[in-house]
Amino acid sequence: MNDAERWRELGQQLRVDSIRAAAVTKSGHPTSSMSAADLMAVLLSKYLHYDFDAPDDPHNDHLIFSKGHASPLLYSMYRAAGAISVDELLTFRKFGSRLEGHPTPEIPWVDVATGSLGQGLPYGVGIALAGKRLDRLPYRVWVLCGDSEMAEGSMWEAFEHAAFYELDNLTAIIDVNRLGQRGVTMHGWDLDSYADRARAFGWHAIEIEGHDVEAIDQAYAEAASTTSQPTVVIARTIKGKGVKEVEDKEGWHGKALDDPDGAIEELGGVRNIIVEVAKPDEIGEPHRFEVSGSLELPTWEVGDDVATRRAYGDALVALGSARGDVVALDGEVSNSTFAEIFRDAHPDRYFEMYIAEQQLVAAAVGLQVRKWVPFGSSFAAFFSRAYDFIRMAAISRANIRLCGSHAGVSIGEDGPSQMALEDLAMMRAVHGSTVLYPCDANQTAKLVAEMADREGIIFMRTTRANTPVIYGSDEEFPIGGSGVLREGDDVTIVAAGITLHESLKAADELSGEGISARVIDLYSVKPADGETLRAAAEATGGRILTVEDHWPEGGIGDAVLEALSDGETPARVVRLAVRDMPGSGKPAELLAAAGIDAEHIAEAARSLVGATITTR
């Protein structure tokens, strides 16, 4: 058997195995897998350089299924590579199996979770950036894409960035089987449509018959030898290829075949080909950046006036000077988020992502696949643009750090489009996330340092305006802790960030009236310091005031309510938050209009203290 015959046979095996897998729970996407089988057979047999016994080997190529629903095909490839057994293949989609409906990194050979379309290629851009600019190793990133998902704007962010950064180590393969979930895609089999777009975006594009294994072989060879630009192989394929009943038929997306045994027979039966996947050359080691090794965080004097967004920038550059694995990304606002300070000091480890927040977050996820420690920044409001990527990053068990600046109405005149008022809610609802909201520069710096090695998705919210430094530079701020800044027995005020300062002003005013307010700085919104909150509720007769520059739902108020929900601690919680849509204005005017400035906090505290609480 020559190469081509072997590849065709392997392609048939991948089809057979995809059908077998889907038959287990009678669910999955076999027809979407069958169209790409030949594309993957050639890749696995000849082009992928991957050691399945050493998934963490930095020299490995990377394979991402952007069309994550073709997971039966991916798992069939693992079987063909000898990495999993047939028995395991046949646990597909079963409870407890690591072979889930869509791939996740619970499987050692999967870098990133996919399944939400239009994401795999942006992740691939991140890994390719790591390969070219950080690791400086020649591994290749292969991304199998569907044609339907080319409608996602995020794919075009990926196309733009890959060309701009000359990622010739990235190869996209589009499985153009013309049928989406519901029906025909916008372009059907018009390969030129895709190729024209790709070329306009600066890619090299090769159009082929996707079941012609020799054409596939030539295309991959050409892609692997094209320099200065990434390549996309646009392959005309047939959904459900190989089984007449479903070939190119609408209505078979996401359905197991009715007659798997008949289909397998039609495909020539079960095979047992094991492919010797080429291992990568072990030449070179991941590049290491020269650094001092000792972290010297910036410090400020109590009483200084500094914006926490500025402190983020100053702390990040210090972190970058101490640790060569720390990298930064920003979305065209680095002069506002102060990521520019890191950029200027460590240009080799900074990535300008322009106005493309989805690609920014995806690149961060890709970079951490290769063990780099990414800090991504933008306005907090604009991270909402990337929420599906943040959601999926949790499924990827990714470790990324995001800093969102310009939180709340306190940004002032720019108005609501630039104000983050839902970011705490958004980020609290991310699985395993950490949500931090510092109020001063020293606290910010310490928290930035803590973000570096913490697992999961860590979000820090920073403020545009200058705020006074109230903590000494020797203070520590454990995540999950809080600061009790004023002691008191009459009422508890819980705040963070800019409203923490307003709360202190209010407390000091109240103290003059004989009302002692305990002020808690909830800089760690998630995890929240339940112990301190419950003790405060106890000590202040259950009178709690929460204050946040954020909508009422999902933020500090909810975090406090959650901590007090155990029934041991009766409380009346009054939640001050932004309730009306803000407009433009000076920060002080907007804080007052939202009822979250010192005056309104004091007023609410007086009411609470004066009110009767049923439980006392």
Added chain:
Amino acid sequence: MNDAERWRELGQQLRVDSIRAAAVTKSGHPTSSMSAADLMAVLLSKYLHYDFDAPDDPHNDHLIFSKGHASPLLYSMYRAAGAISVDELLTFRKFGSRLEGHPTPEIPWVDVATGSLGQGLPYGVGIALAGKRLDRLPYRVWVLCGDSEMAEGSMWEAFEHAAFYELDNLTAIIDVNRLGQRGVTMHGWDLDSYADRARAFGWHAIEIEGHDVEAIDQAYAEAASTTSQPTVVIARTIKGKGVKEVEDKEGWHGKALDDPDGAIEELGGVRNIIVEVAKPDEIGEPHRFEVSGSLELPTWEVGDDVATRRAYGDALVALGSARGDVVALDGEVSNSTFAEIFRDAHPDRYFEMYIAEQQLVAAAVGLQVRKWVPFGSSFAAFFSRAYDFIRMAAISRANIRLCGSHAGVSIGEDGPSQMALEDLAMMRAVHGSTVLYPCDANQTAKLVAEMADREGIIFMRTTRANTPVIYGSDEEFPIGGSGVLREGDDVTIVAAGITLHESLKAADELSGEGISARVIDLYSVKPADGETLRAAAEATGGRILTVEDHWPEGGIGDAVLEALSDGETPARVVRLAVRDMPGSGKPAELLAAAGIDAEHIAEAARSLVGATITTR
């Protein structure tokens, strides 16, 4: 003075006025406004057909500033049109002024809020779709775009859809001033880069010098007479044009000029040109679709087994048969969301948006600008892709209805990428939103009908699996209400959707053990029925169990805590929710693993009843 001279003079006036506006609060984006002044001068003088005295006239053109930060220019145009006075112009960015930092529909001539880049063109696609397919009127949609924002993937979703739908009534104008916020854009002044991309995406593209008013005139004439495809005018411009100190200089983005008086003098001084903006032809009326006029919602029998996602589809088509203003959009999953039923019955009022959720939501916002009543659907998880558009839709005071299906772990084998577990949190945190989560088909149908005329952003969460019909078809479900499905005094269980059924099973089991559980169906998650919740807490000794197929943060648990936070109602709230990252499995297996099935609910209820609560 001939036309060209008049246009140049107007352009200068628009520059002068932009500088004057920004000088008021010493904030704003004058240089971003100055680059587009000539483009807008010609548009306002000759091409825009708009009656400023009748902003709701359906024949009006539409002008959107996708580069919303160029608001000084937009407001200067209003001044030049005689729509606002100079005095009002000089309230720019001041507290209480409707001339906010970025435009919002608080201003009658603004259709949609912009300021988050990459959004204006997608909104324009929505309005253009309305013009071509629904209103069937010849108004034109003009969208002024920045070059930086071309990096946003959503712009390419707009480009794709505009060409696919042959929106020759849409004209985009790209102000290529080569400087973003932080520095040079990816393409600088390489107009071909943008033109190549636009042409590849099926648009007609015209490249011009953006300060040559005669070239602008020719380009607009060509755009307005091009048929079958949209046109983009790509204009080479100079940021800060007209004032040497800032012309084409980095570092001036978002800054008021240091010496506004000197700049105004350099520009030739203040002018007082008032433009007679052409009014639209009053030919034709908005098309009206023939309908029955009387709503006949589908009904089911108690005991039937029906998925609420299916009921959505059945109810939507009924609504569409009764009301000709109801339109539907879906993102390539209409066979899963059941929007396909509407599509098949009312194809003229259905828009396939393919896999492009940002454009889907934006189109819905655009359609409602023209008073259509859009219902958009996709998997609930994928609406996270459009969260920035949803956030901005609230600032647009838009009335849109979104239905997200496939909520929670109960979708089964597809796994977490397809499961919405944060959608309740996400949507609760949207200003003025309504969040609905029906548990059965009759309830779904009634709620769909109520969504039609409710203001704001209304989100309905539906379930993949069949669930029993428990409500009669004559029941009513007021938004803000709840259903008390079991009476009881020992413990309250609050749930919705699929966990409501699990709660009923649990309650019936507990009742056999002598524990009477009150079961509340919180189908209206926001606004939540605080009164019923507080009464239940009172009646059941403060023992509350919430159960949701959702992460713990931001959903039903938080909604209940919020309702009980007034301190009048001591409660111990135990929140059952999904806490570990789910995998694949049968729905029943996944519900059990997440601890939110009947068995675990009963167990938690027993614990609660057995536990001592401090307040009793």
